[in-house]
Amino acid sequence: MLSDIVLVTQVAVSGNKRAFDELVRRYQSPIRRFFLSQTMGDEQLSDDLAQDTFIKAYTNITSFRGLASFKTWLMRIAYNVFYDYCRSKKPDQRSEADNEGQEERKMYSLTSSHSPLTSELKIDIYTALALLKPDERTCITLQLIDGYDIVGISKITQMKEGTVKSHLSRGKEKLANYLRENGYDRR
DSSP states (O other): OOOHHHHHHHHHHHOOHHHHHHHHHHHHHHHHHHHHHHTTSOHHHHHHHHHHHHHHHHHTGGGOOSSSOHHHHHHHHHHHHHHHHHHHOOGGGOOHHHHHHHHHHHHHHHHHOOOSSOHHHHHHHHHHHHTSOHHHHHHHIIIIITOOOHHHHHHHHOOOHHHHHHHHHHHHHHHHHHHHHTTOOOO
């Protein structure tokens, strides 16, 4: 199996689309999972944001310098795509019909996914994630779901390590309280 650096080089130097397809295959699940966590389970929106991420990665692949892993570079793009999406959507611009449609899609995606989690547990997890501030949710999902350490999260979000630690601490406390209050006690 070719390394990410070899594939990136093939794409950057000769525009090898098969090499980029391989990168997409390797990283589409983590990118999509990141967006599912950020959008509280909205599969359609997550797919759209993931597609935007890969388009931006392809068009900007020559800017990859190898200072971090390709996955970290790609997650930084995903983070920026989500940040840009959030900035473009002001709460007062959404109609009630849009909000109802989003809730319907979210409930469908929660119950129709092929994940081993029960739909009730997924709803509780997404509800708990929704309680977090966006930066807390990002840090929590990058650490607990994607397995990044504090340094990696800092590189992706360009937050200081101390800030990442604070977001993680507050986010974990909020999640633990919510889950305890809703019957997920460790005893």
